[in-house]
Amino acid sequence: MAEPAVIARSPITPAEPPSVVDGWEVSGRRSGAGLTLVDCMPLAKILVRAAPDGAVGRWLGTPFGRAGTNPDGVLVTGSGPDEWTLFGPHGSGRALVGAVEDLSGERELVSALDVTHGRTLMRLTGAAARPLLSKLCAVDLGNAVSPNSAVFRSSVAKVITDVVRDDRSGVPSYLVHCERSYGSYLFGALLDAGAEFGIEVDGYTSTEMRGV
Amino acid sequence: MILIPCPHCGERNVSEFQYVGEALTRPNPDGVDPEQWRSYLYLRSNPAGPTVESWFHRAGCRRYLKVERDTVTNEVTSVTLPGRGGPQP
Numbered sequence: 461m462a463e464p465a466v467i468a469r470s471p472i473t474p475a476e477p478p479s480v481v482d483g484w485e486v487s488g489r490r491s492g493a494g495l496t497l498v499d500c501m502p503l504a505k506i507l508v509r510a511a512p513d514g515a516v517g518r519w520l521g522t523p524f525g526r527a528g529t530n531p532d533g534v535l536v537t538g539s540g541p542d543e544w545t546l547f548g549p550h551g552s553g554r555a556l557v558g559a560v561e562d563l564s565g566e567r568e569l570v571s572a573l574d575v576t577h578g579r580t581l582m583r584l585t586g587a588a589a590r591p592l593l594s595k596l597c598a599v600d601l602g603n604a605v606s607p608n609s610a611v612f613r614s615s616v617a618k619v620i621t622d623v624v625r626d627d628r629s630g631v632p633s634y635l636v637h638c639e640r641s642y643g644s645y646l647f648g649a650l651l652d653a654g655a656e657f658g659i660e661v662d663g664y665t666s667t668e669m670r671g672v
Numbered sequence: 673m674i675l676i677p678c679p680h681c682g683e684r685n686v687s688e689f690q691y692v693g694e695a696l697t698r699p700n701p702d703g704v705d706p707e708q709w710r711s712y713l714y715l716r717s718n719p720a721g722p723t724v725e726s727w728f729h730r731a732g733c734r735r736y737l738k739v740e741r742d743t744v745t746n747e748v749t750s751v752t753l754p755g756r757g758g759p760q761p
């Protein structure tokens with residue numbers, strides 16, 4: 461069988477061995493470490509701007525500062541007072557933009573922008589994810605202030621970064637995303653800060669969105 | 673370190689914000705004379721004490737905020753979202 465063609469790359473060099481998922485060059489590494497960092501670049505990322513009380517805002521449902529999964533398995537994060545970032549399975553970007561545009565009708569001012577290639581997304585998972593992030597970010601990550609499904613934008617390792625707490629089977633997990641050009645630096649900064657906790661790079665799998 | 677309590681994001685380090693400047697009332701462009709317009713564009717009172725100014729939450733909600741701050745003590749006494757009327761960012 462011929463090697464699948466690579467048509468998209470992350471700004472982060474994939475850890476050996478390389479693999480291809482839906483045209484994306486990803487890492488095929490499988491780590492069993494207690495603290496892992498995954499480059500989730502292939503996931504679809506849609507930036508939506510709309511009025512919170514409009515048709516689109518009501519459909520999206522999650523308020524600013526919170527995340528929720530809609531019935532289609534799309535993670536909807538309230539990333540600003542009238543702004544949402546949607547995360548869907550790889551390749552779902554066009555359909556997601558279409559779904560938002562269909563809902564917006566003609567009277568509502570809505571923008572839906574596919575920023576899949578424009579932002580770098582990574583997932584940090586493990587019991588030590590919180591102490592690691594606390595080294596780089598001043599926001600209180602304790603459960604009282606930042607429980608599961610909390611969303612905020614702040615400075616992480618001096619990069620303007622969106623953080624989504626999205627625990628997986630009770631294990632603390634954070635989706636972290638920033639402008640594409642800072643992605644490689646932020647990935648390195650997280651690995652550097654995680655060295656004392658035994659962090660390892662894990663590969664991307666096509667089931668990354670499952671159970672979100 | 674100055675902490676600014678953003679109405680959207682909560683208390684954040686000042687390094688997340690961008691200082692915009694003194695909040696001024698924009699004169700109505702219809703009927704304003706050049707002297708008033710120049711004063712609006714270029715002149716600032718720069719007080720030693722309480723002042724109302726605009727800050728931009730660059731690394732947070734990306735909103736302009738109206739901040740009341742004492743320029744001597746750096747104490748921030750109030751942060752609100754700019755509304756209609758009064759000095760505007």
Ligand SMILES: [Zn+2]
Nearest residue numbers: 678681732733
């Ligand atoms: Zn803010």
